[in-house]
Amino acid sequence: MSVKVTPKQMNPLLASYLSSLARNPILTKSCTSAVLSFISEIAAGQLSGTPPPALSAKERTGVPPVDLAKRYHKAIKMALYGFCISAPLGHTLLALLQKAFAGRDSARAKVLMIIVSNLLVSPIQQGVYISAMAVIGGATSSAQVFKALQMSFMRVMKLSWVISTLCMATAQKFIAPELWVPFFNVVGAFVGTYINVQAKRQALVAQAKAQAKKDAEEKRD
Numbered sequence: 001m002s003v004k005v006t007p008k009q010m011n012p013l014l015a016s017y018l019s020s021l022a023r024n025p026i027l028t029k030s031c032t033s034a035v036l037s038f039i040s041e042i043a044a045g046q047l048s049g050t051p052p053p054a055l056s057a058k059e060r061t062g063v064p065p066v067d068l069a070k071r072y073h074k075a076i077k078m079a080l081y082g083f084c085i086s087a088p089l090g091h092t093l094l095a096l097l098q099k100a101f102a103g104r105d106s107a108r109a110k111v112l113m114i115i116v117s118n119l120l121v122s123p124i125q126q127g128v129y130i131s132a133m134a135v136i137g138g139a140t141s142s143a144q145v146f147k148a149l150q151m152s153f154m155r156v157m158k159l160s161w162v163i164s165t166l167c168m169a170t171a172q173k174f175i176a177p178e179l180w181v182p183f184f185n186v187v188g189a190f191v192g193t194y195i196n197v198q199a200k201r202q203a204l205v206a207q208a209k210a211q212a213k214k215d216a217e218e219k220r221d
Contacts, residue, residue: 018178026088029185030084030087033082033083033086033090033185035079035082036082036189037078037082037086037189040078040196041075041078042075044193044196048196050203052075055070055071074137081132086128089124089128090125093121093125097117097121100113101113110169114164114165117164117168118160122161126156126160134149137199159191160191163187163191167187171184
């Protein structure tokens, strides 16, 4: 996807980012996605009340960078997911979508673009995201990943369809094509954080129920 950069008409930092996007699109998107995914995981932990626990004395190595990496290992894995999977996948899907509708500015074409995005692009992205979250969260088998998809896919898709429709309509009407990437990156970071917060809260509820059931069984014994 080509990026038209007009530095004199925008913030210098944004102009520099778009210039980098034009020179190295996938690398720039990958770095952006890695940073946003890392921040999103940290923020989700804080907002859900489940920040990474402090390392025990046995777990600590005495080397601060290593200890930080061990404590925030999930955030690092999310950053790797953003860099290696999310960004390249999003780049490819958005490029194909824009290419398919290049030069088509009619109202019908814009509506069709939103429909294609909701029925093809969003399901692929959200399915990959939920699967990655499951693996990072500890899933070790395809059955566990499939269960995570069964539990979360439609709920996430309903949210995605609303957000995607609003964002695509906004982008089509108010945002220049060269600004779509940073716009969708920012929106995606907020949506991803929200989904992550809900997933962590659901995990807390499930753990509490399991513990209550275990305690009840022990009392009966």
